[in-house]
Amino acid sequence: MSTGPSSPIGILDSGVGGLSILRALRRELPAESLIYVADQAHLPYGPRPLAEIRTFVQHITTFLLAHNAKLIVVACNAASAAGLHDLRAMFPDVPFVGMEPAVKPAAAATHSGVIGVLTTAATANGTLYASVRERFAANVQVETVICPELVEAVEANATSPAALQPLFERVLAPALARGIDQLVLACTHFPFAVEALQAFVGPQVAIIDPSPAVARQARRVLADRQLLATEASQPTLRYYTTGDARRFSTLASNLLGEPVQAQALRWAGEQLLAGD
Numbered sequence: 001m002s003t004g005p006s007s008p009i010g011i012l013d014s015g016v017g018g019l020s021i022l023r024a025l026r027r028e029l030p031a032e033s034l035i036y037v038a039d040q041a042h043l044p045y046g047p048r049p050l051a052e053i054r055t056f057v058q059h060i061t062t063f064l065l066a067h068n069a070k071l072i073v074v075a076c077n078a079a080s081a082a083g084l085h086d087l088r089a090m091f092p093d094v095p096f097v098g099m100e101p102a103v104k105p106a107a108a109a110t111h112s113g114v115i116g117v118l119t120t121a122a123t124a125n126g127t128l129y130a131s132v133r134e135r136f137a138a139n140v141q142v143e144t145v146i147c148p149e150l151v152e153a154v155e156a157n158a159t160s161p162a163a164l165q166p167l168f169e170r171v172l173a174p175a176l177a178r179g180i181d182q183l184v185l186a187c188t189h190f191p192f193a194v195e196a197l198q199a200f201v202g203p204q205v206a207i208i209d210p211s212p213a214v215a216r217q218a219r220r221v222l223a224d225r226q227l228l229a230t231e232a233s234q235p236t237l238r239y240y241t242t243g244d245a246r247r248f249s250t251l252a253s254n255l256l257g258e259p260v261q262a263q264a265l266r267w268a269g270e271q272l273l274a275g276d
Helices: 019-028 050-066 077-090 103-109 127-136 148-155 161-171 173-177 190-201 211-224 245-256
Strands: 009-013 034-038 071-074 114-119 141-146 182-185 206-208 237-241 262-268 271-274
Touching: 009 019, 009 050, 019 034, 019 190, 019 211, 019 245, 034 050, 050 071, 050 077, 050 271, 071 077, 071 211, 077 127, 103 114, 103 127, 103 182, 103 206, 141 173, 148 161, 148 190, 161 173, 161 190, 182 190, 190 206, 237 245, 245 262
Parallel strands: 009 034, 009 071, 034 237, 114 141, 114 182, 182 206, 237 262
Antiparallel strands: 262 271
């Protein structure tokens, strides 16, 4: 299929975390149609081998391109760390926007000289994170906090301050004691727990959510290619999950504050098919 301004933006993630990016895209680009794929059959991506994640995202990309996506947003830090370079090589004519840990603005804003990065193992162990730290954080102390449990908490809709207090006491308290004054959210699930995070770290720590910057980058990429939807467009939203469609719909509705009706996908070998 050929793409044009009326074609949709494709968004992929392991679960509901990428909805934080979808939310920002809708604010920045309200005329755009969106297709969202949550690979909940393989959730969470963070602890998985990078080669395995690459395989998943390559085949989800193929599915989105078959649905005429004009731009693909890899709305997952683990997937970006594992597969973004390979996706661009495999699909050279397709524009991609990925996730990069927002170390640069955190390092620029810190007064204490210590920043925290809340993330998953796949992102922390990837070359992208190492590169970002080398380029932008050479003169600051970086406390990397790996917390896959927070992904699971968001997927379970258990993000109240009371529910997360014990987890944060265990994983975040040491970084807080070392003097972080910036906390980078390097997983797209984490913005959905920002209220609990801010309550725990206190007002002296700034939390950096990369979602608005990702949405602005998507706008720039589409504008450069003359692919922005017109204001007269009637945008559509389609949601797919390789997990339980009813459960995803309920959780996504709660997170976005509006009704969501997801369609089921299933993996057949390395291919994604509609239906249970």
